[in-house]
Amino acid sequence: MNGLQKIFKQTALGERPTGVEWFDAVRHRAVLTWGEMELPDTKTEDYRRFNLRAAMESVACRAEGDCSMFEPLDLEGEVVRCDNGRVADAEYSILTPPPIAEYGSLTSAIASAVLNTALAEDAVVVRVARGESRKVVLDSRFKGTKGALAVSRVLVVVEEGASLELSDVCRTEGEVVALRCREVIVGRDANVKIADVVENPEGTVIDHRYTSQAEGSSTRALFGDVSRGASRVDVVTLLNGPHAEAVCDGVYVATHGVRDIRLDVQHLAGECQSSELIKGIAAEGGRGSFAGRIYVAPDSQKTDASLLNRNIVLGTDAKIYTKPTLEIYADDVKCSHGATVGQLDPEAVYYMRQRGLSQQAAERLQLLGFAAEVVERFGGQAAERIAAAVEHKLQTL
Amino acid sequence: MLLEVKNLHANVAGKEVLRGINFEVRPGEVHAIMGPNGSGKSTFASVLAGNPKFEVTAGEVLYDGVDLLSLPIEERARQGLFLGFQYPVEIPGVSMASFMKAAVAERRKALGLEPLSSAEFLKLVREKSKIVELDGKLVSRSVNEGFSGGEKKKNEIFQMAMLEPRLAVLDETDSGLDIDALRIVATGVQRLRTPQNATVVITHYQRLLDYIIPDFVHVLYKGQIIYSGDKTLALKLEREGYDWLIGSQQ
Numbered sequence: 199m200n201g202l203q204k205i206f207k208q209t210a211l212g213e214r215p216t217g218v219e220w221f222d223a224v225r226h227r228a229v230l231t232w233g234e235m236e237l238p239d240t241k242t243e244d245y246r247r248f249n250l251r252a253a254m255e256s257v258a259c260r261a262e263g264d265c266s267m268f269e270p271l272d273l274e275g276e277v278v279r280c281d282n283g284r285v286a287d288a289e290y291s292i293l294t295p296p297p298i299a300e301y302g303s304l305t306s307a308i309a310s311a312v313l314n315t316a317l318a319e320d321a322v323v324v325r326v327a328r329g330e331s332r333k334v335v336l337d338s339r340f341k342g343t344k345g346a347l348a349v350s351r352v353l354v355v356v357e358e359g360a361s362l363e364l365s366d367v368c369r370t371e372g373e374v375v376a377l378r379c380r381e382v383i384v385g386r387d388a389n390v391k392i393a394d395v396v397e398n399p400e401g402t403v404i405d406h407r408y409t410s411q412a413e414g415s416s417t418r419a420l421f422g423d424v425s426r427g428a429s430r431v432d433v434v435t436l437l438n439g440p441h442a443e444a445v446c447d448g449v450y451v452a453t454h455g456v457r458d459i460r461l462d463v464q465h466l467a468g469e470c471q472s473s474e475l476i477k478g479i480a481a482e483g484g485r486g487s488f489a490g491r492i493y494v495a496p497d498s499q500k501t502d503a504s505l506l507n508r509n510i511v512l513g514t515d516a517k518i519y520t521k522p523t524l525e526i527y528a529d530d531v532k533c534s535h536g537a538t539v540g541q542l543d544p545e546a547v548y549y550m551r552q553r554g555l556s557q558q559a560a561e562r563l564q565l566l567g568f569a570a571e572v573v574e575r576f577g578g579q580a581a582e583r584i585a586a587a588v589e590h591k592l593q594t595l
Numbered sequence: 596m597l598l599e600v601k602n603l604h605a606n607v608a609g610k611e612v613l614r615g616i617n618f619e620v621r622p623g624e625v626h627a628i629m630g631p632n633g634s635g636k637s638t639f640a641s642v643l644a645g646n647p648k649f650e651v652t653a654g655e656v657l658y659d660g661v662d663l664l665s666l667p668i669e670e671r672a673r674q675g676l677f678l679g680f681q682y683p684v685e686i687p688g689v690s691m692a693s694f695m696k697a698a699v700a701e702r703r704k705a706l707g708l709e710p711l712s713s714a715e716f717l718k719l720v721r722e723k724s725k726i727v728e729l730d731g732k733l734v735s736r737s738v739n740e741g742f743s744g745g746e747k748k749k750n751e752i753f754q755m756a757m758l759e760p761r762l763a764v765l766d767e768t769d770s771g772l773d774i775d776a777l778r779i780v781a782t783g784v785q786r787l788r789t790p791q792n793a794t795v796v797i798t799h800y801q802r803l804l805d806y807i808i809p810d811f812v813h814v815l816y817k818g819q820i821i822y823s824g825d826k827t828l829a830l831k832l833e834r835e836g837y838d839w840l841i842g843s844q845q
């Protein structure tokens with residue numbers, strides 16, 4: 199029996215129940231669903247370069263590392279600390295809120311999400327009540343040695359007319375595998391701003407970010423990934439009611455490992471807007487892989503959607519793969535998609551050197567400039583943190 | 596002698612475009628280089644700056660007695676060589692402020708000066724942008740991105756003012772400027788003159804030379820300086836064109 203099966207058995211057989219009835223019930227359902235699924239690998243999955251099966255088969259036990267050595271975050275807001283998936287403050291855990299119907303409601307049958315639901319032992323629960331406005335910082339810490347698995351789950355419910363600014367900072371220490379899943383349920387006319395920062399070296403991060411939006415709601419998301427290890431993320435956004443808006447931008451710097459990003463924006467109602475701009479930099483043997491899709495359901499007329507992936511490849515051993523697609527079943531829509539893969543502009547480097555900057559400084563400034571567009575579009579403290587992390591990472595190249 | 600160019604030959608894309616240039620500049624001087632399109636003026640400026648597109652095949656360039664051609668591009672700049680580009684490059688996402696901050700720091704380091712504090716830097720920006728009446732908002736934008744043709748040229752002179760070069764080579768800084776902008780830019784350059792520095796202006800028009808009065812005017816043709824004179828040469832060229840010179844060449 200491999201490590202994952204062992205962990206699974208403990209969980210499925212109820213050796214490690216949380217004792218929270220509603221939570222265990224959802225978990226039990228996921229265990230059953232999982233029983234009918236196979237761990238996908240790069241052969242069975244389309245356009246993926248992070249092998250989920252291989253990552254999961256490398257797992258031996260749950261991560262139990264002490265996560266107290268990370269620096270406190272200097273971001274404004276209520277800080278919710280979560281160590282290897284365990285929520286430090288009961289107020290934000292599964293213990294406090296009454297059973298939440300929304301939990302586990304994600305409709306995307308993404309393997310990592312099902313696995314996460316089955317194996318989670320706790321969850322961060324943030325509920326922003328009607329008309330309320332809050333700023334929350336998720337301090338997501340992961341620590342463990344090779345073979346350790348940490349499962350972290352987040353549920354965010356933003357009720358009608360409420361607004362939330364969420365910063366989720368994921369830091370890893372050691373070669374831990376972090377299996378993360380976050381569902382964000384956005385009510386009517388609610389406003390949400392989410393920044394995801396993935397920092398620090400070595401760990402493997404598997405992430406599912408799911409957002410479900412009601413009529414008239416608006417979300418703006420930015421992710422920045424500068425980790426050294428491998429990562430895989432599925433970003434799924436559902437626009438369920440008319441006049442909903444979603445912006446999802448991202449920037450990553452891939453070195454060493456693979457950055458495997460899948461983005462899926464589904465226009466399930468008409469008159470919604472979505473826009474995604476993902477910027478990738480691959481260097482030092484790093485690989486970036488992006489598969490994006492805009493889906494427009496039949497009758498989702500007057501959809502306005504754009505999807506763009508822009509990349510820079512440095513050196514000969516780095517690689518970028520990109521595949522943006524449109525799947526449109528309505529006729530009165532405005533949709534665009536595109537991808538570019540380029541190098542640094544030698545004219546710009548020459549120009550900057552003519553003003554006294556070293557070749558390296560000129561290249562770095564240009565790369566920072568490349569990333570700056572998405573960072574500036576988002577703005578605020580978390581965006582600054584992403585910019586600083588990108589800058590720091592570029593300095594190591 | 597600030598600059599001594601001896602028998603300079605250079606190729607681009609396998610074609611010889613500089614065919615034996617001899618040229619000297621002393622501190623305090625202003626030189627104008629004129630010549631028909633495609634004669635090699637920009638190439639000459641680019642070779643001085645160190646543009647890797649051009650291959651020097653023969654000759655020598657001494658800058659303040661140092662072998663200029665052996666220095667990397669940035670070192671030439673730090674030592675006070677400034678090239679005002681005929682076509683300034685747009686650099687999306689890179690703010691003028693961060694770019695200039697880095698450039699000024701390098702120049703100061705080469706001069707043995709401490710880097711400027713943020714407040715000092717901003718003060719310098721304000722002061723220097725006034726010289727060319729550059730809209731302050733442009734400094735907070737990305738380098739040359741979306742600048743109009745004239746704004747790009749003003750921006751070159753603004754950068755020159757920031758860096759206080761010893762030798763500035765201005766490649767058609769006057770083209771694309773309206774009449775007022777031309778006066779502003781030209782008087783700006785004139786104000787930056789000192790007895791220690793020197794300016795080489797590449798231009799097609801005598802107009803610029805009404806403001807920046809040259810000590811020498813040279814005609815570059817087919818990769819060679821075929822004629823040199825004083826400022827009256829520019830007037831004669833404006834009236835009569837190049838035929839009388841080129842004719843005697845062939």
Ligand SMILES: Nc1ncnc2c1ncn2[C@@H]1O[C@H](COP(=O)(O)OP(=O)(O)OP(=O)(O)O)[C@@H](O)[C@H]1O
Nearest residue numbers: 607608612630631632633634635636637638639648
């Ligand atoms: N990158 C290049 N590749 C090929 N040929 C080039 C390149 N750059 C310059 N040349 C050629 O070298 C010659 C000199 O060009 P240069 O730009 O120096 O002329 P110029 O005197 O500055 O002209 P203008 O007055 O039009 O600016 C021209 O024939 C030009 O076509």
Ligand SMILES: [Mg+2]
Nearest residue numbers: 636637638681
């Ligand atoms: Mg030219």
